[in-house]
Amino acid sequence: MSILNDLSNDTVIFISGTPCTGKTTVAIELNDYLSDNGFNSKLIKINDFAIENDLVLGEDPDKFYKVIDIDKLNDCLNREINNFLSNDTEGSIKVLIVEGHLSHLCDGADKMIVLRLNPSILEERLKERNYSKSKIEENLESEALAVCSAEAYDIYGEKAHEIDVSDKSIEETRDLILEIVTGNLESPLGLIDFMEWFLK
Numbered sequence: 168m169s170i171l172n173d174l175s176n177d178t179v180i181f182i183s184g185t186p187c188t189g190k191t192t193v194a195i196e197l198n199d200y201l202s203d204n205g206f207n208s209k210l211i212k213i214n215d216f217a218i219e220n221d222l223v224l225g226e227d228p229d230k231f232y233k234v235i236d237i238d239k240l241n242d243c244l245n246r247e248i249n250n251f252l253s254n255d256t257e258g259s260i261k262v263l264i265v266e267g268h269l270s271h272l273c274d275g276a277d278k279m280i281v282l283r284l285n286p287s288i289l290e291e292r293l294k295e296r297n298y299s300k301s302k303i304e305e306n307l308e309s310e311a312l313a314v315c316s317a318e319a320y321d322i323y324g325e326k327a328h329e330i331d332v333s334d335k336s337i338e339e340t341r342d343l344i345l346e347i348v349t350g351n352l353e354s355p356l357g358l359i360d361f362m363e364w365f366l367k
């Protein structure tokens with residue numbers, strides 16, 4: 168309960184990362200945990216949000232990714248964030264969690280969290296999802312090269328943080344996110360290095 172005592176302001180948390188790093192899983196856990204502990208917590212899954220708001224421009228050739236209008240997504244999402252934060256919740260603290268691989272390309276987060284996963288673990292998870300060989304390679308390289316983190320840094324600078332979730336349970340990752348959000352843990356970008364995966 169101690170970390171939650173430090174969560175005393177309305178907060179918008181974005182969770183991004185390479186596909187299959189565990190964004191949706193930990194975001195659901197975090198949202199439930201906050202709701203169970205009296206926060207006014209809401210989760211936006213950005214892919215669903217884009218579909219609901221008719222922002223899909225097409226599908227990529229592999230049909231694994233939808234091509235989404237990022238400018239419109241950013242506008243829609245920020246309207247939603249402003250609506251949420253302006254709700255009168257009679258004193259309970261509002262926490263909006265936005266999760267998904269496109270979230271780091273949008274504005275509006277107070278804290279931007281990028282999940283990082285050792286490519287050898289990521290490879291197993293991607294294979295279970297039946298991604299094509301080329302999509303698997305593309306995602307593993309993106310992870311090893313920290314593409315999401317670099318993109319997040321472009322928009323968020325010091326407000327962007329990374330967590331290595333390779334050896335973490337869902338609850339441990341949830342608590343690390345809360346420590347970052349409450350300012351108890353720095354976890355800046357640039358300390359996680361998966362480059363050795365290229366040498367295997």
Ligand SMILES: Nc1ncnc2c1ncn2[C@@H]1O[C@H](COP(=O)(O)OP(=O)(O)OP(=O)(O)O)[C@@H](O)[C@H]1O
Pocket residue numbers: 184185186187188189190191192193268292332335336337340
């Ligand atoms: N901490 C964890 N330990 C072990 N397995 C995990 C953990 N977190 C997530 N997983 C598993 O990894 C897989 C991918 O998780 P999840 O769907 O949450 O990823 P994602 O980042 O949301 O992926 P996508 O970008 O495709 O939406 C799931 O099978 C999930 O059960």
Ligand SMILES: [Mg+2]
Pocket residue numbers: 190191192267
């Ligand atoms: Mg997901």
